[in-house]
Amino acid sequence: MVSLILLLPILTILSFFAVFPEPAHALWPQPRNLQTGPSTLRLSPSFTITVGVPNPPADLLAAAQRTRALLFNDKLGRLVLGRGTGDLKAVSSARVLSHLTLKLDGNVTTTTARPISVEAKLPFGQRDEGYRLIVPEDGSAAVLSANSTLGLFRGLTTFGQLWYTVSGTVYTLGAPVEIQDSPAYPYRGFMLDTARNYFPVSDIERTLDAMSWVHINTLHWHIVDSQSFPLVVPGFTDIAQKGAYSADAVYTPQDVANIVSYAGARGIDVLIEIDTPGHTSVISKAHPEHIACAEAKPWSTYANEPPAGQLRLASSATTNFTVGLLSAVAKLFPSPLFSTGGDEINARCYHDDAQTQNDLAGRSVEQALDVFTQATHGALKKLGKTPVVWEEMILNFNLTLSNDTIALVWISSSDAAAVASKGFRVIHAGSNSFYLDCGAGGWVGDFPAGNSWCEPYKTWQNAYTFDPLANLTTAQAPLVLGGQQLLWTEQSGPQNLDSIAWPRAAASAEVFWSGSGGNVSAALPRLHELGYRLRQRGVHAISLQPEWCALRPFACDLTA
Numbered sequence: 001m002v003s004l005i006l007l008l009p010i011l012t013i014l015s016f017f018a019v020f021p022e023p024a025h026a027l028w029p030q031p032r033n034l035q036t037g038p039s040t041l042r043l044s045p046s047f048t049i050t051v052g053v054p055n056p057p058a059d060l061l062a063a064a065q066r067t068r069a070l071l072f073n074d075k076l077g078r079l080v081l082g083r084g085t086g087d088l089k090a091v092s093s094a095r096v097l098s099h100l101t102l103k104l105d106g107n108v109t110t111t112t113a114r115p116i117s118v119e120a121k122l123p124f125g126q127r128d129e130g131y132r133l134i135v136p137e138d139g140s141a142a143v144l145s146a147n148s149t150l151g152l153f154r155g156l157t158t159f160g161q162l163w164y165t166v167s168g169t170v171y172t173l174g175a176p177v178e179i180q181d182s183p184a185y186p187y188r189g190f191m192l193d194t195a196r197n198y199f200p201v202s203d204i205e206r207t208l209d210a211m212s213w214v215h216i217n218t219l220h221w222h223i224v225d226s227q228s229f230p231l232v233v234p235g236f237t238d239i240a241q242k243g244a245y246s247a248d249a250v251y252t253p254q255d256v257a258n259i260v261s262y263a264g265a266r267g268i269d270v271l272i273e274i275d276t277p278g279h280t281s282v283i284s285k286a287h288p289e290h291i292a293c294a295e296a297k298p299w300s301t302y303a304n305e306p307p308a309g310q311l312r313l314a315s316s317a318t319t320n321f322t323v324g325l326l327s328a329v330a331k332l333f334p335s336p337l338f339s340t341g342g343d344e345i346n347a348r349c350y351h352d353d354a355q356t357q358n359d360l361a362g363r364s365v366e367q368a369l370d371v372f373t374q375a376t377h378g379a380l381k382k383l384g385k386t387p388v389v390w391e392e393m394i395l396n397f398n399l400t401l402s403n404d405t406i407a408l409v410w411i412s413s414s415d416a417a418a419v420a421s422k423g424f425r426v427i428h429a430g431s432n433s434f435y436l437d438c439g440a441g442g443w444v445g446d447f448p449a450g451n452s453w454c455e456p457y458k459t460w461q462n463a464y465t466f467d468p469l470a471n472l473t474t475a476q477a478p479l480v481l482g483g484q485q486l487l488w489t490e491q492s493g494p495q496n497l498d499s500i501a502w503p504r505a506a507a508s509a510e511v512f513w514s515g516s517g518g519n520v521s522a523a524l525p526r527l528h529e530l531g532y533r534l535r536q537r538g539v540h541a542i543s544l545q546p547e548w549c550a551l552r553p554f555a556c557d558l559t560a
């Protein structure tokens with residue numbers, strides 16, 4: 001109690017047109033420019049959002065409606081002792097906000113307002129996520145403006161985080177609020193593996209909602225792997241028929257279209273990955289002719305996880321098959337990006353496969369991989385896709401890759417410097433900071449002493465203190481597109497999706513939106529607010545501390 005009494009006056013002084021908000025402003029990620037004032041503002045029960053855009057796209061209108069609904073449905077009590085009852089006096093005499101108006105800047109004609117879903121899939125240089133939000137303190141209309149519907153969407157998300165509820169009244173503190181915001185990095189992702197365990201469409205959609213609430217703009221969907229192939233690919237339906245866990249555990253083209261559209265309407269692009277040539281064992285169920293060392297034993301000799309099996313990369317028939325498969329998948333996903341994977345290629349698998357040795361005809365595996373990759377990437381480029389690969393394709397093999405290829409740096413973030421020195425663009429996905437699965441003990445059976453390979457558990461603080469530009473030169477810095485946290489699902493399923501991902505996955509969302517260098521002590525009260533708000537919205541985010549601490553910002557800091 002004593003520390004709270006001491007803290008409050010200090011915070012109030014700091015919040016008066018301060019660059020950083022008082023913790024009561026539950027904004028996540030932190031806007032890059034934020035000014036707040038001293039006033040309380042109530043939201044009118046008949047509050048309206050006017051989309052002042054000629055011929056407004058349907059997804060923008062829907063986003064405005066969802067935002068309005070959340071304002072009244074969140075019912076989030078402020079994270080202080082009394083959960084906001086101490087604000088009642090100020091709330092009762094506060095001015096009332098009745099209107100938010102959305103505007104597009106520039107010369108907007110009836111044809112220039114593109115849907116959010118279209119803006120979200122533009123190439124990085126053309127995507128404009130910036131917005132400006134002004135909430136006056138006198139109750140006159142708030143104004144949200146941007147150059148694109150995507151920017152308006154990001155601004156709506158931020159607007160929705162300004163509000164608390166006490167005794168049925170929705171209110172904010174710190175008016176007037178003025179925000180000018182845009183992301184530090186163009187790529188902010190979340191990766192989900194739906195092959196080790198299957199996730200119903202509704203789980204993916206709930207995850208997309210949570211992602212959109214923290215301005216994450218890419219779902220990296222690791223949809224298939226050696227264990228299962230849930231994607232029903234037109235022309236290749238036998239793979240899912242024989243390779244999904246069950247007839248129900250599949251994603252049909254209609255499911256994919258629904259997910260892509262749900263994501264797009266929330267400013268999220270879906271980057272699909274079909275990992276090749278490794279991580280493909282299950283394809284052998286429908287096409288044994290294309291898979292080397294299928295389910296060979298012991299698995300650990302031929303793969304990093306059971307079951308073993310890799311595409312016969314030296315075979316022209318397998319190359320043609322893979323080109324056909326990837327092209328068919330590419331047509332299901334409108335993203336400008338497509339990942340062909342390329343991690344953990346096992347040399348022994350090809351060494352022991354008589355057919356591959358025959359197909360190699362004296363060539364090295366690296367030479368065959370080059371031919372194979374040029375074929376798959378060439379086909380994808382013809383479909384307008386930019387290839388994305390795991391870092392080994394750049395660092396372990398000397399391949400002919402087009403210079404716009406993007407590398408996912410996963411083994412260690414310190415490999416980013418080597419990727420950048422070869423001139424390739426980088427997405428940070430390092431197991432050392434961003435793997436959400438680490439630290440849960442080993443999952444391999446008959447190995448009681450086993451640990452996860454990437455011990456320990458990666459805390460939100462680990463991700464939050466990540467420096468995307470560490471060890472890069474100033475000239476290399478623009479090669480960093482951004483980064484993401486990743487959920488490999490050997491030990492996850494729908495049961496723990498929310499709890500293993502949230503609120504942790506918000507840590508990288510802030511690093512890559514607001515920029516690095518954030519202060520974990522200052523961030524924690526805001527992250528608590530986000531966690532509590534996620535729960536109010538039906539996402540089962542875990543607690544980061546006892547509620548005693550959440551209600552007393554900084555009181556549980558190490559030296560408090």
Ligand SMILES: *[C@@H]1O[C@H](CO)[C@@H](O)[C@H](O)[C@H]1NC(C)=O
Pocket residue numbers: 107109
């Ligand atoms: C706005 O754009 C339209 C067509 O793109 C053009 O005809 C008009 O002159 C422009 N108006 C202004 C004020 O620039």
Ligand SMILES: *[C@@H]1O[C@H](CO)[C@@H](O)[C@H](O)[C@H]1NC(C)=O
Pocket residue numbers: 105129130131132145146147151181182
């Ligand atoms: C709109 O674009 C202009 C020109 O690129 C830029 O200066 C401005 O900051 C953008 N507006 C917002 C709200 O991001």
Ligand SMILES: *[C@@H]1O[C@H](CO)[C@@H](O)[C@H](O)[C@H]1NC(C)=O
Pocket residue numbers: 317320321323324325
């Ligand atoms: C190449 O693959 C396509 C299916 O994508 C198939 O129709 C065609 O017969 C294959 N050609 C060869 C030479 O294997």
Ligand SMILES: *[C@@H]1O[C@H](CO)[C@@H](O)[C@H](O)[C@H]1NC(C)=O
Pocket residue numbers: 398
């Ligand atoms: C990589 O391959 C190219 C030809 O494809 C060759 O010129 C170059 O020397 C190779 N580099 C290394 C490090 O092997």
Ligand SMILES: *[C@@H]1O[C@H](CO)[C@@H](O)[C@H](O)[C@H]1NC(C)=O
Pocket residue numbers: 403404
């Ligand atoms: C790739 O090379 C072309 C031609 O040299 C250049 O114009 C382009 O900017 C490069 N792209 C990237 C991403 O480096």
Ligand SMILES: *[C@@H]1O[C@H](CO)[C@@H](O)[C@H](O)[C@H]1NC(C)=O
Pocket residue numbers: 413414415470471
């Ligand atoms: C930076 O380089 C140092 C020295 O090689 C290394 O120890 C460290 O892990 C690197 N850090 C990152 C984030 O790359």
Ligand SMILES: *[C@@H]1O[C@H](CO)[C@@H](O)[C@H](O)[C@H]1NC(C)=O
Pocket residue numbers: 519520521522554
């Ligand atoms: C981090 O934030 C805390 C809480 O606001 C503050 O006391 C501390 O001085 C900050 N540390 C740095 C290095 O800015």
